[in-house]
Amino acid sequence: MNGLQVNLQRRINGFALDIEWHIGNELAVLFGFSGAGKSMTLHLISGLMRPDKGRVSLDDVVYFDSDASIDLPPQKRPFGYVFQDLALFPHMTVWKNILYGGAFLAREEKLTAALDMIRAFKLGGLEERYPLEISGGQKQRVAIARALIRQPKLLLLDEPFSALDRPLRLEMRKFLREVRDQFNIPVLLVTHDFEEAEAISDKIIIYEHGRIAQIGSPEEVHRMPASLYVSGLLTQNSPIE
């Protein structure tokens, strides 16, 4: 089956994650309140954390399968990852940060790809600046460019816009849609902002305490909330714990 197929089970410090879902070549949002297991899911998909049991495959290539003892390290998984705090290397310039993402391309190819990224992400003129010397929105673009330079087959984003003010957040949402259309790969965005989830996604996966509360398009979720928990989200009320 095409797309990202995920089945994960993991227990840690009294919290249990047990989920199974699939996304196609689309922009999907993983939604839930803090502690629902969203970031943990990205860590498990990317190989930064090991599931107790489960399977992760993308376009029929298996990256993790507990039954078949397959567990590729994060380095061998062609997934771009944008962290919540962006994780730009403070001792590298914008140019070096982006190049670092493409370290495994051939030299000529790497330079061309980095120049393409600078152009596509409107970072011209900032190449020699350090992360501390650029704005929040520019940092976001560098982080996404760095994750995409090696042409991953999937892009994972962990609440990258949460620290931005509202106008910039709206701009970055639009930008992310354009990026998805341009690179044409599945994108999985984690957020705890339901408005953001509705505005940006083709598919919403809603988590509730480590389990799936509902999966569907924004319209479906709106029309038929699967539970009180989900309808609570629609009215922007924090659900009853």
Next chain:
Amino acid sequence: MDDAILFSVILSLRVATISTVLIIVVGIPVAYFLARRDFFGKELIDVFFTLPLVLPPTVTGYYLVVLFGRNGTIGKLMYDWTGWSIMFTWYAAVLASFIVALPLMIKTTRAALESVDKSLIKASYTLGHTEFDTLVSVILPLAKRGIVAGSALSFARAMGEFGATLMLAGNLPGRTDTMPIAIYSRTSGGEWMTAQYMVILMTVLSGIFLYIANRYARRII
């Protein structure tokens, strides 16, 4: 400066330089494993490497004699094999300085490595870089100040090493008398002026290295 003093100054600098190089080579990997790996007995290993920092140098010296003396566990093997013993040579001064100053490097470097933001390390892995690549390109550059501070502290400590050195290398004028040992000899022999001269030199040199260590250490915090 008389020849004997000059000899002691040069010997001390040589001993401190060589032991600091060894400390850097050994200290960084040990600090890295302590900072980045979780394994059973990790804190015991930390205690083992840190003990010379708190033990009287004579106790550390005693252990070293037991290990490296001509009849010691390792020393006997070395002597039987090569006919050479490290005891009462300036190499013994290097060994003593190395063991006594190593904890300063490990402690400072471990703290610096642990202070590197974990998400930067994870980001490097997801960008396809191996653990070693990540160490060289991300972790070490970001922990650089702590490593420099640790090296400067270790150098200063190695320069000042006395107790363990005396037990292992002895006090052989013109062979193993580093500055601290020469100061001890001169003072015992009533040569106050020479001793004073070396004391001032020792204080100034150690002060310079502590200043360097402080400058770097302050910036990592």
